[in-house]
Every structure is written in C-alpha cells, then in structure tokens.
Amino acid sequence: MSAADAAEHLSAPERAEEARRVVLSSYLGSTLEYYDFLLYGTAASLVFGPVFFSDLPPAAGTIASLGTFAAGYLARPVGGILFGHFGDRAGRKAMLILAMTVMGVASVLIGLVPPASVIGPWAAIILVTLRVFQGVAIGGEWGGAALMALEHAEPRRRGYMAAFTNAGAPTGAVLGTLVMTLFALLPEDEFMLWGWRIPFLLSAVMLAIGLFVRNKVSESPVFRAAAERADADRAESKKDILPIAGVLRRPKVVLLAAVACLASFALQTAFTTFGITYAVDHGTPKPDALLGFAIGQFFAIFFILGYARLSDRFGRRPVMLFGLGAMIVLVFPTLQLLATGSFAAVAFAFTLFTFCHGATYGPMAAYISEQFGTRTRYTGASLGYQLATLLGGGFTPVILASLAATSGNSVVPVGGFIIALGILSGVALLATRETKDNDLTAVQ
Numbered sequence: 001m002s003a004a005d006a007a008e009h010l011s012a013p014e015r016a017e018e019a020r021r022v023v024l025s026s027y028l029g030s031t032l033e034y035y036d037f038l039l040y041g042t043a044a045s046l047v048f049g050p051v052f053f054s055d056l057p058p059a060a061g062t063i064a065s066l067g068t069f070a071a072g073y074l075a076r077p078v079g080g081i082l083f084g085h086f087g088d089r090a091g092r093k094a095m096l097i098l099a100m101t102v103m104g105v106a107s108v109l110i111g112l113v114p115p116a117s118v119i120g121p122w123a124a125i126i127l128v129t130l131r132v133f134q135g136v137a138i139g140g141e142w143g144g145a146a147l148m149a150l151e152h153a154e155p156r157r158r159g160y161m162a163a164f165t166n167a168g169a170p171t172g173a174v175l176g177t178l179v180m181t182l183f184a185l186l187p188e189d190e191f192m193l194w195g196w197r198i199p200f201l202l203s204a205v206m207l208a209i210g211l212f213v214r215n216k217v218s219e220s221p222v223f224r225a226a227a228e229r230a231d232a233d234r235a236e237s238k239k240d241i242l243p244i245a246g247v248l249r250r251p252k253v254v255l256l257a258a259v260a261c262l263a264s265f266a267l268q269t270a271f272t273t274f275g276i277t278y279a280v281d282h283g284t285p286k287p288d289a290l291l292g293f294a295i296g297q298f299f300a301i302f303f304i305l306g307y308a309r310l311s312d313r314f315g316r317r318p319v320m321l322f323g324l325g326a327m328i329v330l331v332f333p334t335l336q337l338l339a340t341g342s343f344a345a346v347a348f349a350f351t352l353f354t355f356c357h358g359a360t361y362g363p364m365a366a367y368i369s370e371q372f373g374t375r376t377r378y379t380g381a382s383l384g385y386q387l388a389t390l391l392g393g394g395f396t397p398v399i400l401a402s403l404a405a406t407s408g409n410s411v412v413p414v415g416g417f418i419i420a421l422g423i424l425s426g427v428a429l430l431a432t433r434e435t436k437d438n439d440l441t442a443v444q
Contacts, residue, residue, distance in 0.1 A: 001006030018217075019152040023164045025217045026145040030102055030168025031175070032210045033141045035106035036203050037072065037134055038169070038272055039176035041397070044069040045273045046184075046286065047196045051115045051313070052123050053219030065123075065403050069273065071128050072135035072393025079139020083245055083307040087144050087378035094146040097214055103137035104207030106130045118374030121263075132333040136193075143382030144363040151374075156312060159436065162365035163308030169361075170354070172299035173272070177297065183288040247372065247380040253397075256432050257368050257384040260320070262392030263425035264360035266418060267327055269393040271296075271353045274414070275338055281409070292343060296350025303358025311363035315434045320367065321426060322360025328422045330356055360425075370435035392421060 048068065049061030056064060079099070086094040110130050116123045145165040152163035176199060183195035247254060271293070279289040311319045330352055337349035364385075372380035396417075403413040 001065060002205075019149075019154075019161065022152045022217050023149050023161055025096075025189070025214050026149045026162040027168050027171070028213050029096060029210050030145050031386065032100060032168075032203070032206045033103050033138050033173040034169040034171070035176045035206060036103050036200075037138050038173045039107070039180065040072065040110070040131065040134065041069055041179050041269065041272045042177060042276065042404040043196055043200075045277045045397070046180075046280075047192065048127070051192060052113075053126055053197075054116050055145060056254065059401075060426070063398060063405075067398055068124070068128050069397055070394045072131045072138070073390045075132040075135025075396075076386040076389050077383060079087035079136035079141075080143060080386035081379065082136065083140025084379030084382040085244060087147075087382075088376060089091070090139060092144045092148050092378065093214075095140055096148070097211065098143065099137045100207065100210050100214060101132055103141065104203050104210070106133040106137065107200050107203035108207075110134075111197040111203075111215045111387050134234075139382060139386045142365075142385055143378050145367045146369055146381065146385075147378055150366060150369050151216075155437075157394055158370070159308045159316065159363050159366040161310040162369065163305055163362050163382055166308075166361050166365050167301050167304045167305065169268075173297040173401035174294050174301075177290050177294040181287050183296065184287050184290060212325060223253055223324070235337030242245075243381075244379055247376045253432075254380060254384045254387065256428050257371050258387035258391060259428035260425050260432055261360070261364055261368065261385070261388035261420070263327065263421040264320075264357060264364065265389045265392035266396045266421045267331075267353065267357050269396045270360070270400055270414075270418060271357075273355070273397040274338060275335075275350070276360040278335070278404070278411075279338045279346050284338075284343065284346050288343040292347035293350050295347045296352075296354045299351050300358055303354050303361040307359045308360030311366065312436065314322040314361040315436050316367040317369075317429055317432070317434050319363050320360050320429055322354055324426045324429070326359065327356040328419050331418050332411065332421075333414045335415055339411070354405055367435055370438045371432075390427075 006229050048065035049056075049058065052068075053061040055063045075404050078213065083095045083099055106386065107130075113123055113126050113130070122201045142165065145168075146162050149160040149165055150158050179199040179202065180196070183198055184191055186195040276293055279292070280286050284292070305321070332354050334349045337345045337352070340346070368375060368384045368388075369381040370383065400414050403417060404410070407413050
C-alpha cells in the first residue's frame with residue numbers, strides 16, 4: 001500500500017487528530033520564527049543604532065540600524081527558493097526542522113555579538129550576517145508550515161487552518177515584545193549594555209520546544225501522493241523538471257500574488273519598527289509603547305484567524321480587499337493616535353492597525369499557496385510570499401524613517417506611502433483569480 005493509500009485509510013477521528021497536531025506544529029514553529037525575526041525589528045528601532053552604530057548621529061544610526069533589518073528581507077526569497085526546492089523534492093517536514101534550527105541558532109548568536117565599542121565595524125558585519133541567516137530561515141519556514149496545515153485540512157477549512165501559520169507572527173511578536181518590555185524597565189544604561197540581549201538568548205529554550213513538537217508530525221499526505229506520481233512520471237519519461245523552473249513557466253502568477261500582498265507587509269513593518277519609534281519620539285515612554293504594541297498584536301491573533309474563517313466562506317479576495325480599504329481610510333487617524341503620548345491611545349492605535357492588517361494577512365497563507373500545484377507549491381508559495389515581504393516590508397522602515405526625517409517629522413509622506421502601496425496591492429489582487437475552491441491535488 002502506498003503512503004497516500006495509507007493516509008486515505010485513516011479513520012475520520014485519526015485524520016482530524018493528525019490535522020490538529022500539524023496545525024499546532026505550524027503555529028508553534030511560526031511563533032518561534034517570528035519571535036526571533038520581529039524581535040530583531042524591535043531591537044533595531046530601539047537598541048542597535050547606539051550599540052552597533054555609535055559613531056553616527058542618532059538619526060543616521062537609526063536609519064543604518066533599520067538597514068540591517070532590511071538585510072533579512074533581502075535574504076528571504078533566497079531561503080524560499082532554496083528550502084522550496086528541497087521541500088518539493090524531499091518533503092515539507094525535513095525542511096521545516098532545518099529552518100527552525102537555523103533561525104534559533106542565529107538568534108542566540110545575535111544576543112552574543114559584542115558592541116562596536118569592543119570590536120569596531122566587525123560588530124555590524126557579524127550582525128548583518130546573522131540577520132541574513134534569519135532571513136534565509138524564515139524564507140524556508142513559512143512555505144512549509146503553511147503547506148503542512150493547508151494540505152492536511154478539509155477543503156472547507158483550508159483558509160482557517162493555514163492561517164494558524166500566520167497567527168504565529170503576532171504571537172511571536174507578543175512574546176518578543178513582552179520580554180523586551182520587561183528588560184526595558186531596567187535602567188537605560190543596563191538595558192543598552194546587556195538587558196536587550198536576554199530575549200535573543202531565550203530563543204534557545206523556544207527552539208528546543210519547537211523541535212520537540214515538530215518531530216512528532218507526519219509528512220503531508222497531498223505531498224506524498226504527488227511525490228509518488230512524480231516518481232512514476234520520471235520513470236516513464238526520464239525527465240525531471242526543477243520546481244523553480246515549473247514556477248517560472250508562469251511568472252505572472254508569482255508576481256501578481258506578491259504585489260497583491262506587499263501592502264500587508266508594508267503595514268506590518270511600518271508599525272513594528274517606525275510606529276514604535278514614532279510613539280516614543282512623541283512622548284510615550286518606551287515600556288508603554290512596547291506594551292501598547294504587544295496589546296495590538298494579541299488582538300491580531302484573533303483578527304487573523306477570524307478573517308481567515310470568513311475567507312473560507314466568502315473568498316480570499318473580498319476579505320483581503322476589505323483590509324486594504326480599511327488601511328487606506330484609517331492610516332492617518334492611526335498615526336495621529338500614536339503621536340498623542342497617551343498609553344491608551346497608543347494601544348488603541350496598534351489594535352486599529354491589526355484590525356486592518358488581519359484582513360489582508362489572515363487569508364494570505366491559503367491565497368498564495370492555492371495558486372500553485374502540489375509539485376511546485378512549496379517553491380511557488382515561498383517565492384511569492386517572500387517577494388511580497390521584500391517588496392513591501394524589507395525597505396519600508398528605512399523609507400519611512402527617511403521620509404519623516406526629511407519632512408520635519410511629518411506623517412503626511414508616511415501615510416501617503418502606505419496608501420499608495422495599498423492601492424497598488426488592490427489593483428493586483430483584482431487581477432488574480434479567486435482560489436478558495438481550487439483542487440489542491442491538481443499537479444501543474
């Protein structure tokens with residue numbers, strides 16, 4: 001009996017239990033990855049400028065620090081292609097374990113990098129190198145985690161189940177921000193000297209837990225069936241098409257999916273980095289700004305899952321278009337709330353941001369993954385998603401910080417930039433097809 005046949009002979013309760021275990025693995029794995037990846041963004045906006053770029057003026061140091069943040073986004077498509085290739089060939093599970101290990105080790109090492117006052121420019125070089133490893137790891141993590149959940153799910157719940165991977169992003173952000181907030185309560189000199197390092201070192205504990213859970217799950221049954229068919233096809237035709245070649249035969253699909261999602265990542269990184277700095281610069285104490293952000297991210301978990309469930313009923317595109325429209329309407333009111341210096345207003349602003357962002361981000365895992373056939377789905381979904389993160393999120397913090405600095409700290413160009421990206425993504429989204437009823441077993 002083939003692996004696919006064995007999977008089909010599982011009882012309904014056994015299949016449901018396996019699906020829950022896979023979703024938990026994807027959720028915890030994504031939480032760990034984003035704890036590490038977004039923790040870097042918080043540290044880049046508050047710490048890395050004076051620690052690693054102390055020879056620069058404060059504003060220039062912040063921009064340089066956020067530039068290292070962008071390095072991770074530049075590396076994400078590389079990780080998506082690399083892990084996607086082997087994930088489409090060898091399976092989803094092995095690549096997920098490797099991606100988690102790379103991310104955890106890189107994050108621990110970031111917490112150990114000496115400051116520029118000790119090793120000079122080598123500090124920034126080492127920091128950027130480790131950030132690149134983080135980018136490669138998360139580039140491979142997302143596609144595998146989303147596909148494991150998607151390919152184990154019942155068709156009518158695919159959006160909801162796959163969204164647990166994306167729900168790991170705000171969960172990781174909440175954990176990372178709360179831990180950073182705790183240590184930000186230290187005296188400023190102690191926080192800058194050693195306090196900021198502890199959240200990165202704690203990645204070792206989370207890595208151990210994540211690897212334990214991830215080792216317990218089985219390979220995707222949809223992938224196993226496709227792999228068996230691919231082996232038979234190769235035996236008959238003697239041809240072996242690389243996954244990336246299969247994806248690039250239809251480059252329009254990848255590009256449209258990436259552009260449709262880039263505004264979501266621009267909004268995410270804008271408030272993860274620029275938003276926190278903007279609130280602090282306008283009188284909100286640093287711990288209050290971090291706590292307000294964590295509150296918003298807590299609500300984001302439920303927004304993401306709720307919007308994903310709606311997308312299973314009404315479609316991916318209508319829900320994502322609603323999120324883009326809400327973002328365009330509410331971006332300026334949200335930025336104004338961040339400038340009040342009030343903890344309640346700042347917390348509400350970050351919650352308002354997640355209300356808009358969740359509608360674009362909740363259906364995204366299913367929306368991108370459903371664009372591709374099983375043999376190329378890991379590569380295609382990873383490449384589309386990571387291109388969106390690069391185009392929308394990688395340079396957004398630097399662009400926004402530069403726009404604010406050159407306009408006398410005005411939010412008009414900042415909000416205008418986000419609105420422009422929202423319109424661009426909306427146009428691309430309208431140019432793509434609805435995917436909620438696609439047959440995942442189709443091989444392209």
